[in-house]
Amino acid sequence: xxxxxxxxxxxxxxxxxxxxxxxxxxxxxxxxxxxxxxxxxxxxxxxxxxxxxxxxxxxxxxxxxxxxxxxxxxxxxxxxxxxxxxxx
Numbered sequence: 001x002x003x004x005x006x007x008x009x010x011x012x013x014x015x016x017x018x019x020x021x022x023x024x025x026x027x028x029x030x031x032x033x034x035x036x037x038x039x040x041x042x043x044x045x046x047x048x049x050x051x052x053x054x055x056x057x058x059x060x061x062x063x064x065x066x067x068x069x070x071x072x073x074x075x076x077x078x079x080x081x082x083x084x085x086x087x088x
Contacts, residue, residue, distance in 0.1 A: 055080050 059080065063073040 055084065 056077075059068075059073065059076055062068050063070070068076070
């Protein structure tokens with residue numbers, strides 16, 4: 001019985017089955033790398049992102065820059081949560 005490309009006659013034998021697996025893995029890795037680096041820049045970020053002028057973003061920027069302290073940040077954040085609610 002001649003199987004796997006003439007295994008008994010010096011052919012590649014069962015190792016020939018690894019080549020399609022290798023190429024599938026290489027293509028999958030390439031697609032993954034492209035999706036994580038190159039393609040993302042063209043399409044923008046995935047999912048809805050907070051607008052830069054949203055009240056939560058402005059509050060976060062003011063806290064990060066030191067305009068308001070932690071107590072005021074949490075107080076204002078609770079008011080914004082009651083009024084606008086978090087979407088997420």
